Amino acid sequence: MARWPVVGRERAVDVAAAQLRAGTGVALTGRPGMGKSAIAAEVAAGSSAPAVWLRPVSELQGVPLGALALLLGTGDLDPARAASGLAELVGGGLLVVDDAHDLDGQSAAVVHQLATVQRLPLLITCTDGRVPPDAVTRLWKDGTVRRYEIGPLDAGGVAAMAAAVLGGTADPALVDEVVARTLGAPLYVRELLLAARDNGAISWRDGRWRSDGRLALPAGLADVIGLRLDTLDPAARRVHDLVALVGAVSLDLVDESATAELERRGLVVVDDLERPLVRAAHPFVAEVAAGAIPVAARRSLLR
Ligand SMILES: Nc1ncnc2c1ncn2[C@@H]1O[C@H](COP(=O)(O)OP(=O)(O)OP(=O)(O)O)[C@@H](O)[C@H]1O
Ligand SMILES: [Mg+2]
The missing domain is CATH 3.40.50.300 (P-loop containing nucleotide triphosphate hydrolases)
Structure with missing residues (x-):
């Protein structure tokens, strides 16, 4: 390979x-x-x-x-x-x-x-x-x-990776968008850019790759993330779904041991504030999780 x-x-x-x-x-x-x-x-x-x-x-x-x-x-x-x-x-x-x-x-x-x-x-x-x-x-x-x-790539690293993957310089605004969507995880950076080039979400204009709107989630990656989420037990999945849906939830409102399991698996981050907040560790993963929740289940989660 x-x-x-x-x-x-x-x-x-x-x-x-x-x-x-x-x-x-x-x-x-x-x-x-x-x-x-x-x-x-x-x-x-x-x-x-x-x-x-x-x-x-x-x-x-x-x-x-x-x-x-x-x-x-x-x-x-x-x-x-x-x-x-x-x-x-x-x-x-x-x-x-x-x-x-x-x-x-x-x-x-x-x-x-x-x-x-x-x-x-x-x-x-x-x-x-x-x-x-x-x-x-x-x-x-x-x-x-x-x-x-090994932590995330910084914006310079993402720009370098974009240039390598796309074979040309990426506009700084596109780099910022990729950093925001991927949090600098190289796997997601590469998949996102390749999918964006394939589906026309980015294009080569005036000597740079530029974004033409919202960068779509690559399907193959969504499948991989979905498989990973499917291995969660029901309590952890419920907490994860809720966090994915609303962005951040007070730790007081969710099952603490399920949240600890999600934290251990790198799926949520618990901010150490006076009132601790649970939020999704990764925007991509949250997007896939939220997209997989049926409408009726959404309502019961939010109740
Ligand atoms: N710095 C980089 N430049 C270009 N491509 C990279 C870079 N880092 C990782 N990649 C690509 O991103 C993908 C994920 O990287 P890799 O498999 O090394 O991650 P990992 O940390 O080993 O993940 P896992 O924990 O799942 O084993 C791979 O396809 C790899 O080629
Ligand atoms: Mg590896």
Whole structure:
């Protein structure tokens, strides 16, 4: 798969690369779609040591050593053999674990052991709101890796990404609109711009890409967000729907444990005010959630 150029992340890439050269591993953490995997790929590509990628899948999280069995190509594995097999595979290279929160506990323990005891160079990504196995959390708690939170792109980063995606300069007003709609999450920036170009919401005029009105939500992305919302339990979904519909709600009015779950999953933000307010973490997600609520259900939510 061709990689998109990674733009606006030079500092994160440099800091992570320098950290690895200095002999300490790196964990890139942050909300979904912030570009952790993209930054990891850039760091790995620039590293003199060849990278071996381990990409665990959540479906195998309950299978002991499931992630490593796939990589090492054997089902007959115990932790000692997994450790020696992985060490041999990585050799003098770099081990990249993308989505380390999806590791099964035993594979995570093997990775932790190699990184601490054998000082295997390690670069991992981990998504906020997902619960990683203990051995992953221990990596940064015991200082085996340094943790870097990957936040949103700033307006300059969004402008650079727009230029890369669209192949031409974006008008500052368009950049502002994209920042407002996406809160600088690269996944949404790219999808929004590509959809806008395809459906004519932006056009090339006087040497710049300009907005012709409201930028529409790309359908594929809405589907992805919808699937994510479908995994919420009914209490959390109800709070999320209400927040999505009205924008912000007093914490006093909603189920607190459901709200805590939404906060943990990065779907709402609770502002620490004198009277705390719950609001949607992401305008896109709120838009999809609100659009999916049937009219009758809207009324009962607001009652
Ligand atoms: N700085 C960037 N420049 C260009 N494209 C980017 C940048 N950052 C991310 N992208 C693109 O945005 C999308 C999301 O990025 P990525 O998959 O790296 O996010 P992530 O943080 O790893 O998400 P998840 O938590 O879901 O794993 C990808 O298609 C990626 O190519
Ligand atoms: Mg990723």
